Amino acid sequence: MDEIQALFHGFTVAAQPLNLVLMMVGILLGVLIGVLPGLGGANGVAILLPLTFSMSPTSAIIMLSCIYWGALFGGAITSVLFNIPGEPWSVATTFDGFPMAKQGKAGEALTAAFTSSFVGALVAVLMITFLAPLVAKFALKFGPPEYFSVALLTFCSFIGMAKGTPFKTVVAMMLGFALAGIGLDNVTGQLRMTFGTEQLLRGFDFLIAVIGLFGIGEILLTMEEGLNFKGESARMKMRVVIDTWKELPRYWATSIRSCLVGCWMGITPGGATPASFMGYGLAKRFAKDKDKDSFGRGNIEGVVAPETAAHAAGTSALLPMLTLGIPGSPTAAVLLGGLIIWGLQPGPLLFVEQKDFVWGLIASMYLGNIAGLLVVLTTVPFFAAILRIPFSIIAPIIIVICAVGAYTVHNAMFDVYLMLGFGVVGYVFKKLDYPLAPLVLALVLGDRAEENFRQSMLISQGNLSVFWSNPLVGSITGLSMILLFWPLISLILQKLKTK
Amino acid sequence: MNDSDKVERTVGVRVMEYVVAGIVLAFSALLMQQSDKIGASWASDGPQSGYFPFRVGAILAIGALAVIVQTALARNQTDGNFVGRGALRDVMAVLLPSAIYVAAMTWIGFYVASTVFIGAFMWWLGKYRLPVIAPIALGIPVALFLLFELWFKVPLPKGPLETMFGY
Amino acid sequence: MPNIYKTVAYALTVGAAVIALTAPAAAQWKPTKPVEFVVPAGTGGGADQMARTIQGIVEKHKLMSESLVVVNKSGAAGAEGFLAVKGANRDPHKIIITLSNLFTTPLATNVPFNWKDLTPLAMLALDEFILWVNAETPYKTAQEYLAAVKAAPATSPMKMAGTGSKQEDQIITAQIEQALGVKFTYVPFRGGGDVAVQLVGKHVDSTVNNPIEAVAQWRAGSLRPLCVFDSKRLPYNDKIAGTMSWGDIPTCREQGLAIEYLMLRGLFMAPGVTQEQVAYYVGVMQKVRETQEWKDLMANGAFNQTFMTGDAYRKWVADAETMHRAVMDKAGFLAK
Structure with a gap:
């Protein structure tokens, strides 16, 4: 097999001592970037890009992609510990990860998150290694109608998940x-709902909403409950890792499902964030009835599902970047800029003309993820121990870091005020049982979905049948409908069975 | 509901339900009015700018009304207390300093504000002594300064003190 | 002291001061803290790439005493970035790179800023635009394609994809429509990369991508360039795709489509900065232009390497604004 040979050649490139050192540096930097909300993977890579201009392209991309892996891993840490997603794709991880931490199972949650991230990434890299040319062509089939149907599928797989009254949902x-x-x-270049203010021009970045709703809101709730996080009993031993590993194979079905969702969303390129929501939504839907209620209350499967999907998507997002020159994620977009500056041309010919580079990168994906897993796993006890710090010390630090996060998204003070406002909203909503997940999901995917819908309408001259116009888009739309009406369908199926 | 709750009763859950739903309702009205202004119909080449926001606003209004009706129908159930007085005081003890902190950032810069905020928070709510407070209140902003200004070169809001040092 | 002496002494002092100010002007003023390099567009786009390349070059060759920090302020089609610089009155530690949204955003949205609110620094280069179709379509020349556009039924016009709404891509589309009396369906996307891939996937019929956005697909044989919207052919003769070089692409004028459109890649500073401060950055940029990295970037993207400063630059920008206003007015893109 050509691929195997090329890959081995890649390993010899990636395993040069200098590259290995850069790999470790990249992972550590990435974890740091992932932990700090606001300073996301894309920003982190963009900031460090100029430093790499004096390196060889291969070394540079190895380091930068390792920052990316590190950020993917790191995003889970604050989600689990403080309910603050460091990265957009970690939002779904908070749903069950944070309740676990509250129950004193932060170690388990982190181990599960890191391990599933690794599994997701590994599957995606294997796919990149062996199926690159095939799947690259598939991505070309995606026009606006297809993108919209994917967004629809994400919403439909998530709908009906929330507890409480449907009206509040x-x-x-x-x-x-x-x-x-x-x-x-x-689509039209028109301003909406800005009331002539400069601050509203840039719209609402969902990271700011999320930092406020989840992070600040949680601190207010904790204050009300009496000044401490409940995670003080978090165990600190490495044994947690081993014990959790023993438990994880049980969730193989969820893993496989999330890997598929992730790879698919990465290639198409829907991105890691929708993938994580979809992974979570599907895991819950396919869960046994008795387990369904435990989602959102610290079910480890609710950590496995979004993390696997997010990492699989984040990794496979590099494929369309390499083969087509389209970025599957904002970070990939920055890396793409890097490729051009290093004098490489991303696109169909990269695999032919720059073998060293491409296969060095792919090999570094394997090595980088292994290195990343080892690094983050050894830090699990350390991070779990953070929860033992008294609330009156950690709370102001969290608020300070939230403020940094909100500020750095757009370098705007107004966003910091907004974050505080969202904190109050999050607190009140939580107390009145308004679910936050649908709000965040709509905020993340809403504008894209609308844009894709309207692009489709432009293309079809306002004809709605465009969403059924070919087998691909038709089947995605069909699948969404099935998921949407699943409660009804399963009811009918049950009736038929009993007859 | 026990007696102590009754004593420190502040505002009922039901009142809060009305207030929140009312605010949402007002927002939805604003949304629909604004969307209508920029065109909310289906043009020949698909929906206009305001098409979706207008409908989102309409659904939002229906949802908020439904919540109001639901709350009203549940009138004969006992009304819980939204937040106890003591708890409210605790929440405010975080919220107010945070608001002051965020507001102060514009004038004295992020780093100074953070030092004061962490220090005050630990002193006030944690009842720590200066030897515990000082290293944390100074250390965190310094670490963030090294990280953001020097390493990642991400500028954060700065005040007179940083200007004095030439930043 | 007689008056005459006073006058002479005065003249001498002033003269000395003037010499001191003008001769080594560039060396006189220096930034005293890190300089913010505002990009009024998202990460990964053309302006962002150029800004980050400049940042890298400055860092690598130590062209400035303080560091250059790239900050993306892309909100509302770049309005956020322009407003930030406009608001930083007399702050010499902020520069901004522009694209056509310098003109199009205020015209299309009424957001209150104008290039006259900023201090022009230098034009770095001009970005070219090329008309592309999918290589599997039968159109070999712009004439053939435009004939097909004309022949398309009114119910399903040809689809042109571009970046953003009421921005450069749609303006060129409108210019073609106005020049030939044809009609396109313009479909806006978020970035040039997306646009190119939509064309490869045949979801649309043509694009007016910048060279750098579509070159990879051209080389891979999936896209075909029809004509370039410039007054003369591109001066790059290295073979890019098969036997073709950038220079082999005819101008649209040769093909009977008399439209020229070049996008500004220029720098501006905050209002009220001194001539000295402007001179400092002009000096830095001149050094940047001499580096190999810069030349590579120019060749990669087939840029038009016009460099302008001072009054020439000011005049170019003023003319460009007039042109944009006229075209956008005619196309109905102006905000009410």
């Missing part, structure tokens, strides 16, 4: 859509 989701619509309308 509707209100939360619509608020998300409304906030997503604020700012410039990309």
Whole structure:
């Protein structure tokens, strides 16, 4: 097999001492970037890009992609410990990861998150290694209608998940859509809902909403409950890792499902964030009835599912970047800029003309993820121990870091005020049982979905049948409908069975 | 509900439900009015700018009304207390300093504000002594300064003190 | 002291001061803290790439005493970035790189800023635009394609994809429509890369991508360039795709489509900065232009390497604004 040979050649490139050192540096930097909210993977890579201009392209991309892996791993840490997603794709991880930490199982949650991230990434790299040319062509089939149907599928796989009254779910989701619509309308170039203010021009970045709703909101709730996180009993031993590993194989079905979702979303390129939501939504839907209620209350499967999907998507997002020159994620977009500056041309010919580079990168994906896993796993006890710090010390530090995060997203003070406002909203909503997940999901995917819908309408001259116009888009739309009406369908199936 | 709750009763859950739903309702009205202004119909080449926001606003209004009706129908159930007085005081003890901290950042810069905020928080709520407070309150902003200003070169808001040092 | 002496002494002092100010002007003022390099566009786009390349070059060759920090302020089609620089009155530690949204955003959205609110620094280069179709379509020349556009039924016009709405890509599309009396369906996407791939996937019929956005697909044989929107052919003769070089692409004018459009890649500073401060950055940029990395970037993206400063630059920008206003007015893109 050519691929195997090329890959081995790649390993010899990636395993040069200098590259190995850069790999470790990259992972550590990445974890740091992932932990600090706001300073996301894309920003981190963009900031460090100029440093790499004096390196060889291969060394540079190895280091930068390792920052990317590190950021993917690191995003889970604050989600689990403090309910603050460091990265957009870690939002779904908070749903069960944070309750686990509250129950004193932060170690388990982190181990599960890191391990599933690794599994997701590994599957995606294997796919890149052996199926690159095949799947690259598939991505070309995705036009606006297909993108919209994918967004629809994400919403449908997530709908009906929330507890409480359906009206509050509707209100939360619509608020998300409304906030997503604020700012410039990309399709017509018109400003919406800005009231002539400069601050609203840039719209609502969902990271700011999430830092406020989840992070600050949680601190307010904790204050009310009496000044401490409940995670003080977090165990500190490495044994946690081993024990969790013994438990993980049970969730193989969830893993496989999330890997598929992730790879697919990465290639198409839907991105890691929708992938993580979809992974979570599907895991819950396919869970046994008795387990369904435990989702959102510290079910380890609720950590495995989004993390696997996010990492699989984050990794496979590099494939369309390499083969087509389209970035599957914002970070990939920055890396793409890097390729051009190093004098490489991303695109179909990269695999032919720059073998050393491509296979060195792919080999570094294997090595980098292994190195990343080892690094982050050894830090599990350390991070779990953070929860033992008294609340009156850790709370102001969390608020300070939230403020940094909110500020760095757009370098705007207004966003910091907004974050605090969202904190109050998060607190009140939580107390009144308005679900936050639909709000965040709508805020993340809302504007993209609308844009894709309207692009489709432009292309089809306003004909809705475009969403059924070919087998690909038709089957995705069909699948969404099945998921949407699943409760009804399963009811009918049950009736038929009993007859 | 026990007696102590009754004593420190502040505001009922039901009142809060009305207030929140009311705010949402007002927001939805604003959303629909604004969307209507920029065109909310289906043009020949698909929906206009305001098409989706308008409908989102309409659904939002229906949802908020439904919540109000639901709350009203549940009138004969006992009304819980939204937040106890003591708890409210605790929440405010975080919220107010945070608000002051965020507001102060514009004038005295991020780093100074953070030092004061962490220090004050630990002193006030944690009742720590200066030897514990000082290293943390000074250490965290310094670490962040090294990380953001020097290493990643991400500028954070700065005040007179940083200007004095030439930043 | 007689008056005459006073006058002479005065003249001498002033003269000395003037000499001191003008001669080594560039060496006189220096940034005293890190300089913010504002990009009014997202990470990964053309302007961002150029800004980060400059940042890398400055860092690598130590062209500035203080570091250059790239900050993306892409909100509302770049308005966020321009407003930030406009608001930083007399702050010499902020520069901004522009694209056509310097003109199009205020015209299309009424957001209150104008290039006159900023201090022009230098034009770094001009970005070219090329008309592309999918290589599997039968159109070998711009004439053939445009004939097909004309022949398309009114119910399903040809689809042109581009970056953003009421920005450079749509303006060129509108210019073609106005020049030939044809009609396109313009479909806006978020970035040039997306646009190129939509064309490869045949979801749209043509694009007006910048060279750098579509070159990879051209080389891979999936896209075909039809004509370049410039007054003369591109001066790059290295073979790019098969036997073709950039220079082999005819101009649109040769093909009977008299449209020229070049996008500004220029720098501006905050209002109220001194001539000295402008001179410092012009000096830095001149050094940047001499590096190999810069030349590589120019060749990679087939840029038009016009460099302008001072009044020439100011005039170019003023003319460009007039042109944008006229075209956008005619196309109905102006904000009410």
